[in-house]
Amino acid sequence: MTTPHTDADPQDRTHRSPAGIVGGVLLLAIVGWLGIDALVTGHGRTPWLALAGMILVVPLIVAFTLRPAVYANPDRLRIRNPFRIVVLPWGEIAALRSGYSNEVLTTAGAKFQLWAIPVSLRARKKAARREARATAETGNAGGGRSGAFGRSAGFGLGGGAVQGGSTRAESDQVMADLRELLEDQGQAESAQGEITVRWAYEVIAPVVAGAVLLAILLATG
Known part of the structure; x- marks a missing residue:
């Protein structure tokens, strides 16, 4: 679940869900097989419906399975959820909470779920x-x-x-490691700053386009 990350910061550690990645790849393979078959062999409106469905479904599968990741370094925690990217300096994090899901609570009272670290x-x-x-x-x-x-x-x-060897569940061990990093770095000068939230328009735009195209096709059918 934890691998070195070198794209943005060599100090980053990347946490992802192997089960989510495997499931996403399988779903994409099934959707691709069915969609391409409909595009090639379909008649009438079938290829257009298949195309609209793929434009809608593929980004959603990627968003909820392959995309989620959590990047941690001594200065901040970066959360890449299905539709948002949240950057939180450790100084702005109040707690890391585990229940039926893993969440980050900020000092301002905001809450962000860690999609990449699901609870099992x-x-x-x-x-x-x-x-x-x-x-x-x-x-x-x-x-x-x-x-x-x-x-x-x-x-x-x-x-x-x-x-x-740790007897904890893997996701609980990851959360324990993040809590330790929060405890060590929460007061560090380099770990202060503002929380930033960016919407993932690269995911949202094709989903909306696919939904609109599918709605038009169904309405005019």
Whole structure:
């Protein structure tokens, strides 16, 4: 989910959803196959309806699957959501909240959802089971020996396994890393500034065009 990002800032870390990317690619393949088939073999108004549908649907698929990303560096957090790009200096962020979705709360009270870091309840349950199992193993390893040496050895066997790898769900671990960055950089001079929000017209424009064309075709049919 986390990869180095070098396009805008070499310090950026990019967070994206692998499942979203895979799903987007599959959906685009299906839409492309059906749409191109309709364009080539369709008769009458079918090719035009297929073209309008593709102009409408393809940008939406890209917007909600391939486009979302979160870029973090020591100065700011940049959120690329389906229809907006939000740049937040760490000094303007009040909290990073995780519930049924991951969100950023600003000092002014605004809220922005992190589409690129979706919450997986299934992954959380798996992580909870791993943590419970690791805790049980730690207890068994510690209880099987007596004395100061036994307790120390038991902690090394069980505790090392827990500490060696995170038992959190991947999205929760990413949020924990972002919270740590917020705590470290929130008061830094370079992390102050204004929040900027830009609408993604490169996505909105083709969606609107496709919707208008489809509406005209349906209305005149």
